[in-house]
Amino acid sequence: MPEGLQSLEALLDPACIVTDPAAMAPYLSDWRGRRHGTARAVLRPRTVDQVSEIMRWATATHTSVVPQGGNTGLSGGATPDGNGDAVVLSLGRLNSIRSIDSVGNTLVADAGCILADVQRAATGADRLFPLSLGSEGSCQVGGIVATNAGGINVIRYGTVRDLTLGLEFVRADGAVIHGLKSLRKDNAGYALRDMLIGSEGTLGIVTGAAFKLFARPKVSATALCGLASPAAALHLLGFLRTTAGERISSFEVMCDAEMGLTLDLVPGTTLPLGARHPWYCFIEIADSDPLAPVEHTLADVLGRALEDGVLSDAVIAQSEAQAKAIWSLRFAVSEANRLAGASISHDTSVATADVPALIEAVLQASATRFPAARPLFVGHLGDGNIHVNLLFPKADYPTADALAATAGAVNDCIFEIVTKLGGSITAEHGIGRSLVGALARTAQPEALELMRSVKLAFDPLGILNPGAVLRKP
């Protein structure tokens, strides 16, 4: 047992303390393989009390702690740096669904529960836990809370912040804060819960969460539309919102360049429209009432939009297979981009109405400053969350290092556009370690000051995930 860790052996059984390099390796790199850190140990506690004991020990020994869930983050927030003086605190063994209440529509889960298991538990009670992400088979409750995860159903159900009723977390000094209440209304003091949500492990260790559940959709209708512009897509969204209201589960947009790549590169994809269009919308509306006329509603809105010239063409899926085929075009984008070239991607958001301005500004900047790049757009229009992707010829950037310098310039360019529009440099992926500098450059200095004061209030020794979100003091 390495020096300094011996006192841990009194608190945890040996199986909870991983120091073998091979066994530690998976915890020391991020999912995308872009960050590699070092640590004195990986700690894998089995209980909340053990998490508390670990934090007491960390406070007593001034040891940095990097909390980690499913290790699927895209901003490096769960990967220690190279100092080697931190321990990784893996929450994966705290993995029970503690309770589920189909009357109150709530579910309480340990931090280490995998998102897909939470979804399944809700379905088992004929309810919906609506959070849905690409990484749902691996990501964990603690991680989705710590990063305020978003995903594909935010337009209807919100982010993790909107879905969370209560939190249990361990303070830097080891005190367990028992905030795991399933209350719909509670105005007794400050919202510590909301300070923890999205704080990426820098203010406390989430050990459990109480979530909202929803009625499970029983009928749905899916459409693919061809349109002239992002402005037309916005117009269509406004139309749809007036009638379909909260039934809109997804409203996604894609530019034709991205559609072309997908059709060219991903086998089995076909466009179910008669012709190509400059832009496309993917729409799904769904209802918990099996008698709800969702297809009629969607057809009615699209019909009126066609008459008004908002739409150029549209197809409504007539079967589940057709709906799947439409969605497969949307989900094939990552694969198409991977095959197509060297891409530099961003997770931007602006006010929904500003999406056309964002896209126009990126097109202009890209043409003048990065003429070799093809700008691609795909994203969640209803959330104002557009994934901007500049695709460079693979031949020009044979290695990751070659791409890195250009990536810096592209990032600065996109962040400047987004900031001017009052948007966010990270809609859902978080700051982690990758965007600490970008946050420091783009956030209002007085707001950053407040964030630093909050950090000090929760973590006076600076031992909780140091270097994530904010620079080390």
Place this chain on the structure above:
Amino acid sequence: MPEGLQSLEALLDPACIVTDPAAMAPYLSDWRGRRHGTARAVLRPRTVDQVSEIMRWATATHTSVVPQGGNTGLSGGATPDGNGDAVVLSLGRLNSIRSIDSVGNTLVADAGCILADVQRAATGADRLFPLSLGSEGSCQVGGIVATNAGGINVIRYGTVRDLTLGLEFVRADGAVIHGLKSLRKDNAGYALRDMLIGSEGTLGIVTGAAFKLFARPKVSATALCGLASPAAALHLLGFLRTTAGERISSFEVMCDAEMGLTLDLVPGTTLPLGARHPWYCFIEIADSDPLAPVEHTLADVLGRALEDGVLSDAVIAQSEAQAKAIWSLRFAVSEANRLAGASISHDTSVATADVPALIEAVLQASATRFPAARPLFVGHLGDGNIHVNLLFPKADYPTADALAATAGAVNDCIFEIVTKLGGSITAEHGIGRSLVGALARTAQPEALELMRSVKLAFDPLGILNPGAVLRKP
């Protein structure tokens, strides 16, 4: 101009500085007339910059500032104490709707906008701002944000926290934090916005808010049901949630003792059911789709509930007049209680599934410890938010002072029951100055410690609404 205020004259025109006792009076008492304070002046700025100047001045002079909106709070959070050393900062002159976006479904309003005006602005754009409170004709945006207001539509749309996308606020030192973003997703750093929401003026001065809007309901269906117990009402809610999902706009419960008082004391009220029942549910479902079969949905669920024995009786309104008559029974409760006796009321919440246990515990405690009282229950079952009211004979308590001693004992009793059930002593009214002692006694000490650290981080001099939420240090 009183001593110490002269320097303000350089910052504000004289009309913004109220020192005449008669003109100040309405700002120095709370709406219920239970609290009366004193102040050096009431400041009524016209711009955010003036709010900033006032806070700079307050920091330089160590002057306490009590922010105030519509002054409709029920916990005394906007009323200064009797020291006389504070100024009241009234935000009512900042009263413009800054923008409204019916595509992005957002609205930006100044702190001093009256809630009803915000609702009207949304309706004018064929959208819904769903927050609805008894005080909506007077309460202001800054106040509803600072208290995280709830109201009658929380089951469907959530509290102000759920409705708020961005905030502009002025820090204790006068810095303006420009967080007025209308973003649906933003994970760039800590959620300062959510720390301010519900902080009751103790962490910063809210000057503007960006809110979510929703599709406006076009059809609705209303029912009144008679049931045997709170457990049956919960069962019915579960039934309804499975089918009607997010269409449930209200699900209210009332006990028969409360119904009896209402029918006896409030002229023009009648029960549209064939007989009296131990409990009643008021249900409204509504839909933005004018073609949605809401009445059919409601009839179907209630029919199945009758067959299963969950319900004893039910009536669905066949006209708007009938729906109004049903709701008038619910809204007449305050008047009935006022006429009936000396009442001590509570704004409790528990997990929805725990409502029957809460009611049972209150009934038992009331019978043994306050045999002269009649326990009455009415509230928002879907939110777990039950207004518990102990009604004492008026003859025993001729004055407010006579009631005060008993009120203390009743409060302790109810808070103990609620705390044991993991509930909240204040679901929606907030801590203000009235419940500071109760929060200190019932909250987890380590959570209170964190709240005190947060207060210090935002307001190191302790000049923002001192004595509200937390005790003065």
